[in-house]
Amino acid sequence: MGVERIVKHNLLIRKTGRKFIRMLLLLITVSIVTFTLVSMSPIDPLQANVGQAALGAMSQEQKAKLEEYWGVNVPPVRRYLNWAGGFVRGDMGISLLYRQPVSQVIGVKLSNSLFLMVFAWLISGILGLVLGILAGVFRGTWADRIIKGYSLLISSTPVFWLALLLLLVFAVWLKVLPIGLSVPIGVESAGVTFLDRLRHAILPAVTLSITGVAGVTLHTREKMIDVMESDYMLFARARGESTWSMVKKHGLRNILLPAMTLQFASVSEIIGGSVLVEQVFSYPGLGQAAVTAGTGSDVPLLLGITIVTAAIVFFGNFIADILYGVIDPRMRKGGEAS
Numbered sequence: 001m002g003v004e005r006i007v008k009h010n011l012l013i014r015k016t017g018r019k020f021i022r023m024l025l026l027l028i029t030v031s032i033v034t035f036t037l038v039s040m041s042p043i044d045p046l047q048a049n050v051g052q053a054a055l056g057a058m059s060q061e062q063k064a065k066l067e068e069y070w071g072v073n074v075p076p077v078r079r080y081l082n083w084a085g086g087f088v089r090g091d092m093g094i095s096l097l098y099r100q101p102v103s104q105v106i107g108v109k110l111s112n113s114l115f116l117m118v119f120a121w122l123i124s125g126i127l128g129l130v131l132g133i134l135a136g137v138f139r140g141t142w143a144d145r146i147i148k149g150y151s152l153l154i155s156s157t158p159v160f161w162l163a164l165l166l167l168l169v170f171a172v173w174l175k176v177l178p179i180g181l182s183v184p185i186g187v188e189s190a191g192v193t194f195l196d197r198l199r200h201a202i203l204p205a206v207t208l209s210i211t212g213v214a215g216v217t218l219h220t221r222e223k224m225i226d227v228m229e230s231d232y233m234l235f236a237r238a239r240g241e242s243t244w245s246m247v248k249k250h251g252l253r254n255i256l257l258p259a260m261t262l263q264f265a266s267v268s269e270i271i272g273g274s275v276l277v278e279q280v281f282s283y284p285g286l287g288q289a290a291v292t293a294g295t296g297s298d299v300p301l302l303l304g305i306t307i308v309t310a311a312i313v314f315f316g317n318f319i320a321d322i323l324y325g326v327i328d329p330r331m332r333k334g335g336e337a338s
Helices: 002-039 045-050 052-056 060-070 076-088 102-137 142-155 159-173 194-228 231-238 243-265 267-280 286-295 299-327 329-337
Strands: none
Touching (some): 002 299, 102 194, 102 299, 142 194, 194 267, 243 267, 243 299, 267 299, 286 299
16 A cells, blocks of 8 residues: 555656646747747837937937847847846846836736736636536526527627726726726825725726636536436436436536636636736736837846746646546546556
């Protein structure tokens, strides 16, 4: 028994090690691709951040200092290697736009975005699971048609258009929610309460949640239909069990794992959607900082944001793998055998 436990422990360590090696290779590839795309961008960092008129009025010495600051004359390969060398030592560089360490800028922006994305992720997952169960249990009824129609409509709706619509209705017409930002205007940071942050996060979080619900709902609905038509559910119905008792005892166990798989896979979609949502609501998060860094040719900040978001997606999938084994021991055994 002790030998078997040691073997399983070694297999788990080996599997975890392979995953982290994949993550390392993924981060290296992502950083190279991001740096290459930024280097090939037609945007002139001097004109984008100084302005054509101001640039034309500068002396050659001032222009030379700006070119040195933005690294215009440094070969791209050397710039990337300099950044990568600093990153390995724990130094993500200095943001060219914010004039602060990249790690500090990301720390502030990420705290805002995580508050928003976790809120949206939880709402979309729970609501999608509930709606999918209802649609699958009551297949063919008016409830199923409404839920399915809603999901199909939302899945084809652009997230930025939905954000503008919610902003127009709840912030401009009804004036029940803030029009943007993450905190009230004119209030010092010490005076901002949790309720203030929550109130400002409602509209962007709801926007992300609404668009994220559709996939989970439709997928859960199909799985629930398969479960309801299975032999053991027909046998349970013949024994006189109620519908909700069957769903609780047999249905949830069979649909929870696929729903959780899809929900963890949606982390990347939520991060991508947050870029557009934060722009619409002027929410100072990581998505808005990424747009600012891209349009302003702030390479250190853009690379730092790219690495952090890629790592978040990886760890989301990694946690999902761990939870798979907790929910379904058969999958854990299969993973250890591979």
